[in-house]
Structure formats: C-alpha cells, structure tokens
Amino acid sequence: MSERRSLWEYANPRKFMGLSGAVLPWIAIAGGVLLAVGLIWGFFFTPDDYRQGATVKIIYLHVPSALMAINAWFMMLVASLIWLIRRHHVSALAARAAAPVGVAMTIIALVTGAIWGQPMWGTWWVWDPRLTSFLILFLFYLGYIALWSAVENDDTAADLTSVLCIVGSVFAMLSRYAVNFWNQGLHQGASLSLDKEENVADIFYHPLLVSIGGFVLIFVALVLLRTRTEIRARQLRAYMARERMQ
Amino acid sequence: MMIDLGKYAVPVLSAYGASIAILTLLIWQSLSRSAKVKRDLQEYERKQRSDG
Numbered sequence: 001m002s003e004r005r006s007l008w009e010y011a012n013p014r015k016f017m018g019l020s021g022a023v024l025p026w027i028a029i030a031g032g033v034l035l036a037v038g039l040i041w042g043f044f045f046t047p048d049d050y051r052q053g054a055t056v057k058i059i060y061l062h063v064p065s066a067l068m069a070i071n072a073w074f075m076m077l078v079a080s081l082i083w084l085i086r087r088h089h090v091s092a093l094a095a096r097a098a099a100p101v102g103v104a105m106t107i108i109a110l111v112t113g114a115i116w117g118q119p120m121w122g123t124w125w126v127w128d129p130r131l132t133s134f135l136i137l138f139l140f141y142l143g144y145i146a147l148w149s150a151v152e153n154d155d156t157a158a159d160l161t162s163v164l165c166i167v168g169s170v171f172a173m174l175s176r177y178a179v180n181f182w183n184q185g186l187h188q189g190a191s192l193s194l195d196k197e198e199n200v201a202d203i204f205y206h207p208l209l210v211s212i213g214g215f216v217l218i219f220v221a222l223v224l225l226r227t228r229t230e231i232r233a234r235q236l237r238a239y240m241a242r243e244r245m246q
Numbered sequence: 247m248m249i250d251l252g253k254y255a256v257p258v259l260s261a262y263g264a265s266i267a268i269l270t271l272l273i274w275q276s277l278s279r280s281a282k283v284k285r286d287l288q289e290y291e292r293k294q295r296s297d298g
Contacts, residue, residue, distance in 0.1 A: 043262070054251040054252055055257055057251075057258050057262075061261060104271075108268050108269070111265070111268075115257045116257065118257065119257055222276050225276050225280055226280070228280065229283050232284055232287045236287045
C-alpha cells in the first residue's frame, strides 16, 4: 500500500533539513554545469547580431538575471502567504533567505542592462517604465532585508516583511509587464515568448535557455543553503533566549 | 581561445566580469555564513552537553 505524502511535511524543519541536505549538492552541481555551458556556448560559439554586434552576448547574463530578480520576489510572495496563512516558520525563513539572492540578481540585471544600454541607446540609464519599476523593485528588496534586521522578534519580522512583500509584488509585476502596459520607453519587449515570431533567433535562443536553467538551479541551491542557515540561526537564537530566561 | 569582440570588447567583458564577481561574492558569502552558523550551533550544543 503506498503512503500518501504531503508537501506540508517539509514545513517541519527537521524534515526540510533532511531533504534539502540530500538534494542541495546535486542541484548546485547541475546549476554550475548548466550556467558554465550556457555562458561558454553563448560567449564563444554564437555569432554577433547584425544590429547589436558583439553586445548581444550580454543577453546570456541580462535576461536570466532579470527573470530571476522578478521570480525570486514571486517565490518570496508565495512563501510569505504560506507564513501568513499557515504559520510555517520554514516558509518565512525561506522568504528571508531568498531576498539577498534576489538582490544580487537585480544588481546583475541593472548593471548588465546599463552596460548594454550605453553603446546601444547612447545612455547608461533612462527613466523608462521597465527600468524605473525595476529600480523600485531593487529598493523594495533592500527595504525587505532592512526590515528583517530591524525587528528583533522573528514572528513579528516575518509578519511585517510578508506585508511588505505583498505590496512590492505590484512592482515585481510592473517590472515584467511595464513594456506591455505603457508601450513606451527604450526597453524592448520580452526576449522570450511562446510566440516563435517574437522570440530571439534560435542560434541565440538555445544557449539562452541553458543559461536560464543554470541561473534557476543556482538560485534554488542558494535559497536552500541560506534557508538551512536561517533555520540553524533561529535554533541558536531560541537556545540563547531560553538560557537568558533561566 | 579568444574571440574578436571588436569595438564592443569593453562593454561585453565588463558585463561578464561584473556578473561573475557578483555571483562569486554571493556564493562565498552564503557558504561562509552557513559554515559559521553551523559551527556556532554545534559549539553551543557541545557546551550545553558538557555543562549537563
């Protein structure tokens, strides 16, 4: 007779530590390999674009990092909602763990975008809807991390940051769809689409997909690693608080 | 193996350099904090056991 397992079992820190400890090395290795293959393929084995020249090679960093910057916030949103509804500590700690990784992805997207924009648009920065909403998302990330650090009680911090995460989701959504909403500014539309006509050419598309796969797996590996660290840090704080009360 | 990036060599190489540096820093920071917290917790638990 097969035993039905529930996803909620992994809300138990002990079960989460067991599973994450087993899968983490494999996810990290797979992420590293995919990222290396995607970047080497894109950098060395794809031609220059007829309009953008060699700058098209920045796509293998800029698109995956921008995608992860937005999706990391949505992952934090789901984890925050689980915390608010079901009060599972692991989900709140996973949201906290994802924020610095999301910040790093946002910085990579902003930096590579500015470096790409300068030769193509003639400017490092423009107050275009997508860029502006992305910058606001970056500020939300910083605010989210600062709020976690500023509140001493873990549960209160998780409550407050969850609300902030819900509010920030508007800007995460705008970062993704700003081009479609306003249809103005310098930034082009999505590089990846279900519509083959709108996609980048296949020769750029395949290494881009591999690079995106690498970024996704590295994000997952880092979030698992950092969540494990947050669980241990919380346990240590609980021990020390108990000792102070004795 | 080096490829010819033409007049865009500086922007392309700086984009790759900056991104790899940020990713490396993030991975290093995550691993070092993980090791420190794990060590602190083990140390605390060991001390608790020895104190009875």
